[in-house]
Amino acid sequence: MHGHAHSHGDDGRRLGIALALILAFMAGEVVAGILAHSLALLSDAAHMLTDAGALGLSLVVLRLAARPAAGNRTFGLRRTEILSAQANGAALLVLALLIVYGAIRRLVAPTHPTGVVVLAVALAGIVVNLLAMWQLHGANRRSLNIEGSFQHVLTDLFAFIATAIAGGVIVAGGSVRADAVAALLVAALMLRAAWGLLRDSGRTLLDIAPKGLSVEQIGHAMAAQAHVVDVHDLHVWEVTSGFPSLSAHVLVEAGADCHRIRLELEQLLRERFALEHTTLQVEHTPARLVQIR
Secondary structure (H helix, E strand, O other), rough: OOHHHHHHHHHHHHHHHHHHHHHHHHHHHHHHHHHHHOOOHHHHHHHHHHHHHHHHHHHHHHHOOOOOOEEEEEEOOHHHHHHHHHHHHHHHHHHHHHHHHHHOOOOOOOOOOOHHHHHHHHHHHHHHHHHHHHHHHHHOOOHHHHHHHHHHHHHHHHHHHHHHHHHHHHOOEEEOHHHHHHHHHHHHHHHHHHHHHHHHHHHHOOOOOOOOOOHHHHHHHOOOOOOEEEEEEEEEEOOOOOOOOEEEEEEEOOOOOHHHHHHHHHHHHHHOOOOEEEEEEEOOOOOOOOHHH
C-alpha cells in the first residue's frame, strides 16, 4: 500500500515538472510566433496548450483515481482517466482542424515569417520537449491517463522538428510556404494522436474487451477445463487502463466440486490471461427430468 501511494506521488511530481516546462515555453512561443508572423510556431503553441491541458488534467485525475471506493462508487473514480483521454483527444481534433484551415489560407496567400526566429524557437522547443518526455518516461505509462500526456509531448517534439526544418528552409532562401506546410504536418500529427486517444478510451467506455485479450479464446479455455459443461454470459471489459475484468456463468457436471472448479478457473484466468478481477457463478448443470409414458 505504501509503494502504491509512493508511485502516485512520484507520477504527480513528474507530471508537475513537465507541466511547468511546457507552460513556460508556450508563453514565449506565442510571443515569438506573433512577432515572426509564423503559423507553424503558433500551431506548435496551440499544440503545447493541449499538452498543458493534458498534463494538468492528468494531475487532477491522478488524485481522483487514487481515492478509495466508497458508497455508490464501487470502483472508486478510476474511470476519470478515460474521460480525461476523451477530452484530450477531442481538444486535439478541434485544434488540428483549425490549424489546417489556417495553413490552407497561408498556402493560398503566404505571409513572410522570420526564418531565424522560427528556427531558434523550434530548436529550443525540441530541447524543452525532450526534457518533458524524460520526466514522463519514468512515470507509470501503463495508465492511459499518463500515456495520453506522453503522446501529446511526443507529438509536439515531432512538430518542433518539422518547424525547425521549415525555419531552416526559409533562412536558406527557400519558399515561405514552408511555414504553412510545417503547420499542416503538425496538424496531421495532432490528428493521429487524437485518433489514438479517442479510439483507446472509446474501447473502455464501450466496455469492449481490452486489446490482446480474445473473448473467444478465453471462453474455449474455460470450457476445456475438466468437469465444465458450459460457459455462458461471458463478459470481458476494462474498468480503466490496466484493470481488466471478467464475469461468467459456468455450469459443471452433477456431483462435481463447484468450489474447487471455481478456484481452478480463477487460477487459469490469472496465469494465462492476467485476469485478476473475476466474478464466476459456478453451478451444477440441471438434472434432466425423465418422463414415463
